[in-house]
Amino acid sequence: MSNSHPLRPYTAVGEIDHVHILSDHVGVLMNGEEYSDVTFIVEKKRFPAHRVILAARCQYFRALLYGGMRESQPEAEIPLQDTTAEAFTMLLKYIYTGRATLRDEKEEVLLDFLSLAHKYGFPELEDSTSEYLCTILNIQNVCMTYDVASLYLLPKLTCMCCMFMDRNAQEVLSSEGFLSLSKPALLSIVLRDSFAAPEKDIFQALMNWCKHNPKENHAEIMQAVRLPLMSLTELLNVVRPSGLLSPDAILDAIKVRSESRDMDLNYRGMLIPGENIATMKYGAQVVKGELKAALLDGDTQNYDLDHGFSRHPIDDDCRSGIEIKLGQPSIINHIRILLWDRDSRSYSYYIEVSMDELDWIRVIDHSKYLCRSWQKLYFPARVCRMEEKTP
Incomplete structure (x- = not known):
């Protein structure tokens, strides 16, 4: 015959963890008149509370209730003007139980709740609420969320x-x-x-x-x-x-x-950190160069003499090259290119960027070096629409 027990199992031999019971028992006191010795007035609503619990959980309330007010005063009413009743209800629940439910609340209430967590000094609550707000950003709430953040x-x-x-x-x-x-x-x-x-x-x-x-x-x-x-x-x-x-x-x-100069104008550009924007996914296309799709498919492993890479003829005036048009003006400061390395040849090259295909700025100049294989290239961030690699 089995006998179920509501208590959770021990976390370790000789250790008892009944924190959830403590939270439940203290939570019963929330909004109860019994034993309360302070009342908050928020939007004409009354919130009875217990000084000792508030003071134990929050430095702000400790100073408010035991610093500026007489401890011997049996009952006090404190109006709060900087919050809503919904947000203050959530805060009291967190103070009494350590729990808060965010998913069913409107964004305005969550931002008021975040403001209270910041004002009353609950950094862990502030972090958790911020993380949740990151997951629900949309066109309607992002501006007011940014304002508070x-x-x-x-x-x-x-x-x-x-x-x-x-x-x-x-x-x-x-x-x-x-x-x-x-x-x-x-x-x-x-x-x-x-x-x-x-x-x-x-x-x-x-x-x-x-x-x-x-x-x-x-x-x-x-x-x-x-x-x-x-x-x-x-x-x-x-x-x-x-x-x-x-x-x-x-x-x-x-x-x-x-x-x-066109490239000296203070252009704006899309910034997508850590992603390859010279791909078809982001609307890029090869304007000059053969086997154009191969350069934009992201596959840098499968290539031989016949497929898997883009190429261009080498002219006497060295003006031919591979030219890429990005899907939109973008801020870039890093380019990775893979030079043909299936034989022992080496290459010299330079890279230029432009917005209008007329005014070009050279950001990398390896025309006097012999280079092979992967090239990881960094330069001051620039807004551009066109990239060209020339031998």
């Missing part, structure tokens, strides 16, 4: 928001959340080179933000627009009628655009 200096959540916004820049610009960004968060987003939306779209989104936030310094916001990246038609028919930028600023942009 950057305010509280949460590096992982901030980074995930940035990556999401970079890959969905145009959708983010047209979202309602973009209009509600704080000025510091707004500027930190649009000033990044990797926020790669057309400059006209960025200008119009910032113009809408200025209308939505009339008390802010609009001149400072408009400085984030890279006017030289806009066409003459856009400058005259979109920027000028808005009245947000002076005629001199528009003329200066036209002057910069007409007098600068």
Whole structure:
């Protein structure tokens, strides 16, 4: 005859772990009037609590309840203005039980909950909530999530928001959340080179933000627009009628655009760390070179004299080469190439990058070296659309 027992098994010989029972018993006290000696008022709702439990779990409440208030006071009501009842309910549950359920809550409540975890000094709760928010980012919530993450200096959540916004820049610009960004968060987003939306779209989104936030310094916001990246038609028919930028600023942009090298313009580009963007997956294509698909299929193991590699003729003027057009302007600082190594030949080469196929910048020059096999090449990060390797 068996007898089931509700207790969990020992974690080790001579060790008893009934923490779950302790959590359940203390959790019963939450929101109960019995034994409570302090009440919080949040959005006109009353939350009875126990000073000793709050003080044991949180330095903030320890200072609040036993520092600035008389310990002998039998009952106290404390209004809290910086939170919602839903978020405070979640916090009390965590304080009393060590548990919190995030998956069924709205993003606004989760961000309020994250704010409380930060304010009241629960770093583990702050980290766990941040990790969960990383998994539910979408166009509707990414802006307000980024605002909170950057305010509280949460590096992982901030980074995930940035990556999401970079890959969905145009959708983010047209979202309602973009209009509600704080000025510091707004500027930190649009000033990044990797926020790669057309400059006209960025200008119009910032113009809408200025209308939505009339008390802010609009001149400072408009400085984030890279006017030289806009066409003459856009400058005259979109920027000028808005009245947000002076005629001199528009003329200066036209002057910069007409007098600068194309590759000296401050372009924006997609940033996809750690991935090969010269593939068909990302829309790349071989403009010059034979067996074009082989270069973009990602297979660097199976090649011989007949297949598995791209090649090009070597002309007397050394202007032939393999030219790749990326799917979109991209920020790159690293190229790996595999030179033919099925025999003893060596090669000299250089690599140039361009945005328009007219103005080329040389980023690697191995024209005076004899090279073989894998080449792992690093150079200062640049925005480009075209790459060319020339022998």
